[in-house]
Amino acid sequence: VEPITVGIAIGAASALTGYLSYKDLYCRFAECCREEQRLNASALKLELEEKLFGQHLATEVILKALTGFKNNKNPKKPLTLSLHGWAGTGKNFVSQIVAENLHSKGLKSNFVHLFVSTLHFPHEQQIKLYxxxxxxxxxxxxxxxxxxxxxxxxxxxxHPGVIDAIKPFLDYYEQVDGVSYRKAIFIFLSNAGGDLITKIALDFWRAGRKREDIQLKDLEPVLSVGVFNNKHSGLWHSGLIDRNLIDYFIPFLPLEYRHVKMCIRAEMRARGSVIDEDIVTRVAEEMTFFPKSEKIYSDKGCKTVQSRLDFH
Ligand SMILES: Nc1ncnc2c1ncn2[C@@H]1O[C@H](COP(=O)(O)OP(=O)(O)OP(=O)(O)O)[C@@H](O)[C@H]1O
Incomplete structure (x- = not known):
């Protein structure tokens, strides 16, 4: 008998004789929903600090919201986060990181569900069906x-109204038709409010103040009112805002030239390439920046970095 075969047999036997419960063993091979599993807050913090550039507010609020929620054994309502900001500033990127920290398979997990408006709810006439x-x-x-x-x-x-269909699930009910929604997490991503966020960031910049000095209280109230009154936010006059069912409005700031460079370096690292600062500068300079006069913020955030890098 080969030593490897013996090792496997011993491993299997010890597992079966009680080192691992049946459930543990099962969950090694199939994905399990572990409701009570704690969040590794320090791992999430490290990951956000290392990978998410230029978003001090989003990093802080997401960490606070998730640790608070996951440490609470008895939440009174599901957690709802509404992420706002310009294109390519990291909203999808963060959602992916959050999903992976909650369910290790991330977006591929059976317990993480992604809805894309233009794909899943395209027709205005079908609102009732949706x-x-x-x-x-x-x-x-x-x-x-x-x-x-x-x-x-x-x-x-x-379309305004679609999301209000899930309002009862996001509310403070213990159960709705025998199901408790209190441990679920809902994340909404939107460009709505991006203009308000940019305006405030720009005001700070023009006043010679540091970006990192922008605080949540400078942005959150403006954002919730702005989104409520914006016909094209998906939350126009929504009961979710009216009833205070959104726990956090999270602003994503527009990205500057230095952040774009950081994204380029991260992408090069991910591809296993040596970081060549000449290429980093060349790719960053191909991006376009606004406003016209000062050219501070990247029009597309870090969104086209990957495809642009292919040309170099
Ligand atoms: N702040 C950031 N830090 C690090 N990487 C970023 C950041 N923002 C964007 N990226 C990179 O750019 C890619 C595109 O960003 P992402 O899809 O998250 O943008 P988004 O904000 O969701 O944009 P949209 O509103 O257009 O959907 C990400 O996969 C990531 O690689």
């Missing part, structure tokens, strides 16, 4: 796993 489907889908998934995560991308392209 509302029914959305309710059924969320009810089914939360019944199967209470700590399910739902991400709604392109909220600004969602």
């Amino acid at each position: 509302q029914d489907q959305l309710q059924g889908w969320i009810r089914g998934n939360v019944s199967a796993c209470a700590s399910s995560v739902f991400i709604f991308d392109e909220m600004d392209k969602l």
Whole structure:
């Protein structure tokens, strides 16, 4: 008998004789919903600090919101986060990091669900159908796993009203039709409010103040009112805002030239390339910046960095 075969046999036997419970063993091979699993807050902090550039507010609020929520054994409502900002500033990127820290398979997990407005809810005439489907889908998934995560991308392209269908699930009810939604997490992504965020960032810049001095209180109230009154935010006159069901409005600041450079270096590192500062500068200089007079913020954030790098 080969030593390897013996090792496997011993491993299997010890597992079966009680070092690992049946559930542990099962969950090594199949994905399990572990509702009580704690969040590794320091790992999430490290990951956000290392990978997410130029977003001190988003990093701080996301960490605070998730640790508070996951440490609470008895939350009174699901966690709802609304992420706002210009294109390419990291909203999808952060959602992916958050998803991976909650369910290790991230967006591929059976317990993480991504809805894209233009893909899943494209027709204005079908709002009623979408509302029914959305309710059924969320009810089914939360019944199967209470700590399910739902991400709604392109909220600004969602017809007003669709999202209000899930309002009862986001409220302070202990149960709705026998299902508790209190451990679920809902994340909304939107470009709405990007103009308000940029204006405040620009005001700070013009006043010679540091970007890192912008505080949540400078932005959050403006953002919630702005989004509520914006017909194209997906949350126009929404009961979710009206009833204070959104826990955090999280601003993503527009990215500057130095952040774009950081994204380029990160992408080179991810590809296993040696970092060549000449290429970094060349790619960064190909990007376009606004406003016209000062050219501070990247029009597309870090969004086209990957494809531009292919040309160098
Ligand atoms: N702040 C950031 N820090 C690090 N990388 C970033 C950041 N913002 C964007 N990126 C990089 O750019 C890519 C595109 O960004 P992402 O898809 O997160 O933008 P977005 O804000 O969701 O844009 P949109 O509103 O257009 O959907 C990411 O996959 C990531 O590689």
